[in-house]
Amino acid sequence: MAQVEATTQRVIRAHPETVFGALADYRDVRPRLLTGHFGDYEVREGGTGAGTVVHWRLQATSKRVRDCLVEVTEPTPGRLVERDTNSSMVTTWTVTPAGEGRSRVVVEAVWNGAGGVGGFFERVFAPKGLNRIHDGVLEKLAAEVGG
Numbered sequence: 001m002a003q004v005e006a007t008t009q010r011v012i013r014a015h016p017e018t019v020f021g022a023l024a025d026y027r028d029v030r031p032r033l034l035t036g037h038f039g040d041y042e043v044r045e046g047g048t049g050a051g052t053v054v055h056w057r058l059q060a061t062s063k064r065v066r067d068c069l070v071e072v073t074e075p076t077p078g079r080l081v082e083r084d085t086n087s088s089m090v091t092t093w094t095v096t097p098a099g100e101g102r103s104r105v106v107v108e109a110v111w112n113g114a115g116g117v118g119g120f121f122e123r124v125f126a127p128k129g130l131n132r133i134h135d136g137v138l139e140k141l142a143a144e145v146g147g
């Protein structure tokens with residue numbers, strides 16, 4: 001079983017505090033950022049940053065649907081970590097300054113992949129698909145915060 005990683009990023013024309021605040025708002029803003037790949041979204045505890053527990057169904061492909069129950073932590077300023085309690089997936093959102101009035105948002109997802117032939121295909125194709133999904137979220141985030 002090998003670890004699978006997917007990383008994407010975007011520079012957004014908004015201050016890091018604004019961008020992070022939008023990402024950390026799981027109750028009001030985050031649902032507006034989600035692409036059609038996400039369904040059954042529900043905040044179960046909290047709603048802002050650390051301590052939030054949220055559920056969604058992620059449909060990565062027409063046949064691949066993952067039921068996610070995510071616990072959110074903020075281990076350092078500018079970083080949200082989403083741990084799926086139903087799998088080994090951990091998604092980290094990191095917001096850093098990227099020049100005057102700009103932010104760099106990096107999304108990193110890691111999980112334990114399958115073994116064998118199926119694991120090979122997962123390591124090759126799953127990161128590309130997940131990066132497309134996260135890029136769609138980042139696009140909506142940029143529109144949400146004005147950049």
